[in-house]
Amino acid sequence: MVLTGRAGVLAGLGVLFVALAMPRWAGVGLVVAVVLLVCLVDLLLAGSPRRLQLSREGDTAVRLGQPAVVTLLVANPGRRVKGLLRDAWPPSAGVQDPPHKLDLPNGERRRLTTHLVPTRRGDRHADRVTVRSIGPLGFAGRQGSHKVPWTVRALPPFNSRKHLPSRLARLRELDGRTALMVRGQGTEFDSLRDYVPGDDVRSIDWRATARRNTVVLRTWRPERDRQVAIVIDSGRMSAGRVGDAPRLDHAMDAALLLAALATRAGDRVSLLACDSEVRADVRRPAPQDVLPSFVNALANVDAQLVQTDFRVVVSQVLERLGQRSLVVLLTGLDPAVIEESLLPVIGPLLRRHVVVLASVADPRLTEMESTRSDMIEIYGAASAARTRLDRERVTAVLTRAGATVVDENPDQIAPALADTYLSLKKAGRL
Amino acid sequence: MSTAVGRSGTEAWRALRVPLLATGVVVLGVLVLLIAGAARTSGPFSPDSAEPAGAKALAALLKNHGVDVMGTEDLQTAVDSAAGKTLLVAPGGSLSRSDWQDIARAGWSHIVLIRPSAKALEVVAPGVLDASSTLPKDSRSPDCDLPAAVKAGTATVSGVSYSAPDSAIACYGDGINHTVIRLETGGQIVDVVGSTRTFTNAELADDGNAALALNLIGTHPELVWYLPQYETDGYDDGDKADGPPLVPPDVRYIAWALAFAAFVVAIWRGRRLGPVVPEPLPVIVHAAETTEGRARLYRRSRARDRAAAALRESALGKLHKAHGIPRRADPTAVVSTVAARTGRDPVLLYELLYGQPPADDSDLMFLSNQLDVLTLEVRHP
Incomplete structure (x- = not known):
């Protein structure tokens, strides 16, 4: 049961009536009786929200930051329903519309549109649809809810796709279409x-x-049909926020650019997101399916607050890859984690494959190191310097072990990783 | 396709009828118990109140002596004709002059007024005046011919005293004003008692208080114990009641109407359009959190040596890169190379890059600034 503002106004007028005309118990009783009677009549005359039939159609997937449209079909087999309809979604689904006004006579159908702009990656499930049906007098009404399941998947935004044309141009140069390639390592007869x-x-x-x-x-072209395995660490090192998004999101962006580029270059790309267990796994999809399958698989991957088990990562990768391949590991460069968990187990991977370790650097550290106006900031600068030195040390250790390390700021990590891929391809190391 | 959530009206009724019935039975039982067992009157000088200011002890005493005590808050009972009965009017309330006239004309054989208002004195006990002085609490002897007082002897009295006309018998006073007065007007005996506390539960057992009460009040086998209330008619006859009541009588109905309106508005505003949708939120940790935490640790423990070492190592790294010095070059080679490039004093430069840790915060600041300047020089020679 719901009451409206009119019922409140009626009760307020009742106060005036008691004060001016009938300051007796009878007056109070009369006011209460009139208000209750009017509300009861209205309540009984209101159409039933429970008898409405609802169904949905519309978008099921949307790139993060883009608007999605979901429509709700409301059919009314019963008495006229007039009032409000709220299509409830979780806050991060970003519902743009206020509750819909509804006026649905018997036997008619309406199409109500809900606009969503999701603010976080992942599946957004519709909550319930609540209908408030106000009676013909406008004093009281009935309220009921329906579950009309629908899911909108917010896909990774792939903001780095703006870098794709320039990298494709460089790929074409390599490919011998604009310039001639010379026979050598990493090329094959074309x-x-x-x-x-x-x-x-x-x-x-x-x-x-x-x-x-x-x-x-004879013309030559870069070797094709090489395998590229992109491994995204979804453990605690990817949970840290750099700028306005977690490391994981920047890593996904870089992975998508690399996947798009490698697919164009004719390589077979597979994807693995892993922390203590496998969170997403896409094995060598057809070239035209690479991006759709990757964004779908990554949409629901969130950073877990657990330590990534690199033994699982290495064994999973080794199991997938037969020939010598490129393994791109997107993780953090935490010296303690790298030295204690990654280095002891990465040996087999380094021996059999080409390994690139990409990490998102935090511009905040550079900022901390360069501002030194008071004692607090000087200690901050010293701490930031120590962090950077540690990262450099672990980078040197990894490089000596045979891996290529890419450590760049969030806006640079995707193009830098793509460039590393191109230079590896050019050098024939794939 | 949709499925409705929650219970329909019929289902809700089926689920709720048993609890509702049980609640109804409990409420009804409580009400019956309250009505059957509760005190009919309450407040100071009530015959049913066992509090110190109540007078249940006196009522019990009177009953033991064969007096039928009937407590009431209803004015009508006090006004109905009642020959051969005693009326006791407790203090408090607000009766109009016409009410008092009705009481006086009702034909009571005996009226006992406990600390009456000036209006009551004027109508019921003409000639008795409020002396506007109070007697301090004390054991006093009656000093009069009133048989009831003489039999009771000394009593603990305190409170308002009155000046009595010559025709009246005045007892328990300071010689001029008295607190117990007996008048006889037209076959009706009127007692005025100014000392309210003498007959309460608190003081009834003191001195001859109980005897005085029995002798004074228990003169007839039936006693109507009237507790005056605030009677609204006090305004209607243009008569000023005893001290204006704090709220005008109409306000109470307006307040009830307002409360109902507030209830309606609360239901109107309080009902949400569907429940709040919960959502699991991601953890937000800034990636630089650990570095900032380490900076705070440095500061709190004044780890100038570690801070200086980090800053020096960082500066050296930049110098290595800028001058192409091998990473494992020994300090003297580094210092001589940098000194040659920048034209600085090699001794000071050695002190800056490899010297002792700074002794205090200002030294650390100085060191940091110097290193900053040096690396900037190297970047922009």
Whole structure:
């Protein structure tokens, strides 16, 4: 049961009536009886919210920060329902609309639109739909709720896709489409074509030339169909917030850019998100499915406050990869964790594969190290310097062990990782 | 497709009827017990009140002596014709002049007024005047011819005293004013008692108080014990009641109407459009948290040596990079290279880069500034 402002006003007028006309028990009783009677009549005449039939349609996935539209179909088989309808979602689903006004005569249907702008990654499940049906007099009404399940998945935003065109251009350069590649490590035979003046004479295929009237040239292209395994650490080291998002989100961004680039380069990409157990696992999808399957798998991965078990990570990766591959490990560069958990177990991975360790650096540390105006800030600068030195030390240890380390600020980590991939490809180390 | 949440009206009724019935039975039982066992009157000088200011002891005493005591708060009982009975009017309340006239005309054989108002004295006991002086609490002898007082002897009295006309018998006073007065007007005996505490539970056992009470009040086999209330008619006849009541009588109905309106508004504003939607929130930890924590530890423990070592190592790292000095070069080689590039004094430079840890905070600040300047020089030569 609900009452409206009108019932409040009626009761207020009742106070005036008692004060001015009937300052007796009878007056008070009369006011109470009138208000209760009017509300009861209204309540009995209001349409039933429980008998409404609701269903949904609309978006099921949206990139984080983009608007999604979910429509609610309301059908009324019973008495006229007039009042409010609230389509309740969790706060981070970002509902933009106030409660809908509803006026639904018998036998009609309405389509109500809810606009969502999710503020966090992951699945957002619709809560209940609450309908408040006010009676014809407008004094009281009935209220009831329905469960109309729907899920909108907020996908990782992939903000770094703006870097993709420039990296694809560099890939094409490597690919020999804009410039000629020379035979060497990391390239494979592509095709034979006619010699044009200016081509490198070292690439002339003399045997083929002998069979024809023209001089024939061999062209080379980077090796294709290499395997790239992207491993995202979803443990506690990825939970730390850098800027306005956790490390994990920056790592996802970098992983998506690398996946897009490597797919274009003809490599097979697989994805693993892992802390003490596997959180997301995509094994070598078809090239056109890479990005959709990755964003879907990553949408519900959140940083867990547990220490990542690198033994699980290494054994999972080794099990997946047959040939020599590129393993990109996106994690934090915490010296204690790297030295105690990662270094003892990473040996087999380094021996069989090319390992890149990418970590999101915190610009706050650079800021702390450079501001030194009072004693508090000087101790802060010393502490930040110590952190940086530790990171440099562990970077040096990893580099000596044979891994490539990429340690960049959040806005630079994705392009830097893509560049590392391209330079590895160019150097033929894949 | 949707499914409705919560219970329908029929289901709610089915689920609630047994608890509702049980609650109803309990409430009814409590009400019956209250009505059956509760005191009919309450407050100071009530025959049912066992508090120190009550007069249950006196009522019990009177009953033991064969007097039928009937406590009432209803004015009508005091006004109904009642020959051969005693009326006791307790202090308090606010009766109008016409009410007192009705009481006086009702035909009581005996009226006992306990600390009456000036208006009551004027109507019921003409000639008796409030002396506007109080007697201090003391054991006093009657000093009069009133048989009841003479039999009782000394009594503990205190409170208002009155000046009596010559026709009256005045007892228990200081010689001029008295606190127990007996008048006889037209076949009706009127007693005025100014000492309210003498007959209360607290003081009834003192001196001859109980005897005085029995002799004074228990003269007839039936006693109506009237506790005056605030009667609204006090204003209607244009008569000023004894001391204006603090709230006008109408306010109570307006207050009830207001309370009902507030209840309606509370229901109107209090009902939410559906429950609050809960959501598990992610943990927010700033990545630099540990570094900031270590800075606070440095500061709290005044770890100048560690802070200086970190700053020096950081500066050295930058110098190594800028001058292409091998990472494992010995200090003298580093100092000579940097001194040659920047034109600084090698001794001071050695002190700056490899010297003793700073002794106090200002030394650390100085060291930090010097290192800053040095690395900036290297970056922009």
